[in-house]
Amino acid sequence: MKREEGHIDQVQGVMLVFAVLSAKLFAHYPALLIEGAGPAAWQAALVMTLTAMLIFLPSAALARRFPGKGLAEISESVAGPWLGPLLTLAVTAWLFTSLALGVRLLAETYIGTMLPQTPPSALIMVLLFCVAYASYRGLEPLSRAAQLIFPLIVLVVVLVMIFSMPRANSARLLPVAGFGLPATLGTGLYCAGMGAEAILALAIGYAFRSGKALQNSVLLGIALFGLFMTVMAAVLVSLFGAPEAAQLPFPMFNMSRLISLGRFLQRVEAITVMFWFFAWVVRLSALFHGTVVSLAGALQLPYYRPLIFPLAVLTMACSLLPEDFLSTMDLDSGVLRPIGLLVLALPLVLLGLAVIRRKGGPAHAA
């Protein structure tokens, strides 16, 4: 594939990975942790983070073995011209599904909270226009946008948490072991799929300056996301109590609606929603871009841009397939996330093949 995208450094990589993952803070994902682990959801978030980092290690090793190469090139090099593209297509399919469900989730979120009369298709079209344009511009502008958006996301999340604090009660985090250690561990392991989008970094691995930069970007990005998810789970439980917090599909929205300091700082959810949109657009743009370049790589096309419009149309069509918001959420948490664990483990197969077939390594370093 023609390199027309520039490079991203480690800092940009961390922020891109974080931006892709952190959009989950605004959606139903913290509720998944709380549903499974109750008051100990923050511990489950830690387990989730460590597991996701652990599962990514084979991908990191693969990236270091094939520096300057993306998933499509690595697959082809390791697994051959037939099996390689098939493996890439498997990852692409997962990324695409994550993208389509993400697009629908965001549209439904807006309809559910702010724009009840707006048809999903209208929102999805606007969203996909932004996403497709970002992908057209390439990875470098996208990662710069992530770099720009990173402090804003952090600021908004932290401010909402701080201003919600007057209503929090740390005793709601008790009993300390929640539903018990097995439930905490099980939930953490199950939810490790939340970090599966980190495979995106491997898909765009050619853009990182080195394998080590990719590895550090992803591990730090996941760690940062895990830290925020841990704090978010703890704050939500201390604000709403575990039974209520587990029923909140839009936790940041609910938290911002609770903010009422004196009589001057209230009704701030409109601002939160704006940043929520930014975070999701960066996430979906990165997913879209990862999908389109992986697809181009699997099909061994020299350019990815001709695929942008067809993929955008396909994304719109597929995002409208789930009947409603609840089934979209169920598909995401019940099907996509567990498969995500397998997707993260796929590079392990490639790594094994690379070792057996003695592919990659220092000799391949650019």
Added chain:
Amino acid sequence: MLRKLTGLVVALALALGVLPLAGCWDRSELEERAFVLALGLDRGKGTVLEVTMMIALPKAMAGGDKGGGGGGGGGGDKPYFLTTVQAPTIGSAVSLVNAAINRRVSLLHMKALFMGESLARESGMYTMDGFTRFRQARQSIMYVVTKGRAADFLKGMDPKIETDPQRFIEQLAYNSRYTGMLPAASQIHTFVTTVSTGYIEPVTYYAALKEEGGDEDATAGLRKEVGWEAGELPRTGGPNIEMLGAAAFRGERMVGVLTGGEIRMILMMQDRFNQGFFAIPDPRQPELFVSAELHRGRPFRLELDLGGDKPRLRGLITLEAELLATQGQRDYTAPHLQAELESAITRELESRIRETIRKTQGMKADVIGFGYQAVRQFPTVRAWEAYNWPDKYADADVEITVRVVMRRAGIRLRPPKMRD
């Protein structure tokens, strides 16, 4: 050339993108909306609700139009009107009201929910799912249980000092920081969270209308000091709305009323008491009173022993006092009398606390929140639930000690001399 064309297309797309900013499907014009300020809920005929809506008259609020007061209890230059409708749910009530009101009724600016006592005794959680689920309602809405029907309360409200009764109620709640006679919080969020977690039983604000011409005994009022329920205060004149004390719940059902004085004791045990004026009988001349302002001192300490048949709780409240007034000639700024006064305040408070705890145990409702401390001793939710704290609390052996330190004596020393 291609770059220029791309730039042109992008600029055009951005320019066109401005168009929908004015709103498409979800556009909302202020003058087409009728904003509900407060909602009253009572049991209607059969299983339906009787929903009373206090709807804002924006022009009257701004002072531009004195007329326009409407039906129900509204009228005159009130900046709102009331309308009551029988409906199975709040959503259907909104729809029905919209058959009679040209503007689209909206709950976006709703600030208070008033629930009639009889409905609260059936279930305080009635309609709560709607308030936590429906995007227009906010969980920060104030939750007030009214003595009698909420509809009558809303119709009869006469705040006098404010034209907007909802603002009046809101400020009454703020006053509680200086009086300590209302629960620390009473909002839909706190109520729902409290019911669902079960570490503490919920309380809500309790309000009533004061009927003029009552036969209150003012002397008894002094003796009872702050042990009054809303609607019973020994006073005449002024606004006819009283909000003090609380409606106490066990789970979702209201099980009793707590007085303002009891709420003060509860706040002390919750470590949420800020300050308040107290009057206690003069230790040397019990027919007279000594007045002091009490402030929160050190954090409340509680030790629990859940090992025996009954939970055993021992607590220590530390307060700081400032002498405000003495009716007698005793100089309580003298060191030995100061200690005597501190002991008298301590005894008085310990006695009130014992009574308050006994009352809540009688209701089987840990509205104080000892459960928050008890849950620390359980490793898992299952173990905690198996212990069944609400039932255990009713039989708990609770002893709370109070320590009062008089820090200040106002801006003079000895009391003024008196002559026959």
